[in-house]
Amino acid sequence: MNHAQLCIGEVRHRRLRPVSNAFAYRVFFIRLPLRAMGQGGFASRWFSRNRFNLLSFHDADHGDGNGSLTLWADALLHSEGIDDADGEIWLQTFPRVLGYVFNPVSFWFFHRSDGSLRAILCAVTNTFGERHSYLLDNGGAMPYGVELRAAKCFHVSPFFAVDGGYRFRFMRRARGGAEATVARIDYVDDAGDLLKTSISGQAGAIDDVKVLAAFFGHPFMTLGVLAKIHWQALRLWLKKVPFFSKPEPPQHGVSR
Numbered sequence: 001m002n003h004a005q006l007c008i009g010e011v012r013h014r015r016l017r018p019v020s021n022a023f024a025y026r027v028f029f030i031r032l033p034l035r036a037m038g039q040g041g042f043a044s045r046w047f048s049r050n051r052f053n054l055l056s057f058h059d060a061d062h063g064d065g066n067g068s069l070t071l072w073a074d075a076l077l078h079s080e081g082i083d084d085a086d087g088e089i090w091l092q093t094f095p096r097v098l099g100y101v102f103n104p105v106s107f108w109f110f111h112r113s114d115g116s117l118r119a120i121l122c123a124v125t126n127t128f129g130e131r132h133s134y135l136l137d138n139g140g141a142m143p144y145g146v147e148l149r150a151a152k153c154f155h156v157s158p159f160f161a162v163d164g165g166y167r168f169r170f171m172r173r174a175r176g177g178a179e180a181t182v183a184r185i186d187y188v189d190d191a192g193d194l195l196k197t198s199i200s201g202q203a204g205a206i207d208d209v210k211v212l213a214a215f216f217g218h219p220f221m222t223l224g225v226l227a228k229i230h231w232q233a234l235r236l237w238l239k240k241v242p243f244f245s246k247p248e249p250p251q252h253g254v255s256r
Contacts, residue, residue, distance in 0.1 A: 029094050031203060032093075033090055034088075035070055047206055057093075076121070076135075087111035087118075091107070116143075118141070119136060121133050135256045144171055149168070152164050167186040170184075184197070
């Protein structure tokens with residue numbers, strides 16, 4: 001049986017051009033088997049679903065914000081011509097901390113009934129509250145570790161143009177009796193690599209001990225993520241990196 005997971009790990013960013021800039025910080029995130037969970041909650045008194053707690057997951061933060069996440073995901077896949085992702089749906093995202101959350105990117109992993117990976121949805125949110133999703137689909141079986149690509153069509157950073165594309169790699173492996181996950185996203189243009197990013201973590205079951213350790217180890221994670229984004233933006237501005245205004249109107253929806 002699949003169980004919800006709490007992952008402790010790290011986010012890394014490394015800009016290569018036109019100036020170098022790198023940073024890393026500790027985070028925690030969750031991975032949820034949406035079909036197995038149904039409308040169920042978590043095995044911790046400190047982690048709730050759709051209500052306030054130290055940590056919480058709110059269905060309305062994802063999908064179209066209305067109703068069942070699995071029904072929304074299945075409808076989206078069917079509208080994109082994907083009819084064989086009838087297995088588990090794993091959602092990787094940040095939880096709310098004391099009711100607040102900012103998710104720069106959440107990943108939906110869609111599997112077939114035999115457990116093979118069929119497609120991935122990367123749901124991106126920028127600091128203006130706008131959303132766009134990249135659906136990664138190669139038309140068939142898609143093993144973990146394979147490189148996937150998408151053209152960039154959504155404004156995220158004012159220090160990058162809406163140009164070029166992304167390379168994705170998603171990996172899962174056993175480590176010390178637990179599962180480790182890595183998501184790597186590289187931003188590239190015609191001249192080569194511009195930015196390398198990753199989020200990694202080691203998964204464990206969600207229980208009182210792990211939830212309290214995550215919360216007290218990172219009590220201001222949501223505010224910290226936003227603060228770090230703006231701090232790095234200030235550093236880039238001081239380094240005189242070219243600034244790109246947000247395109248109007250903003251781009252929304254799903255692209256492949």
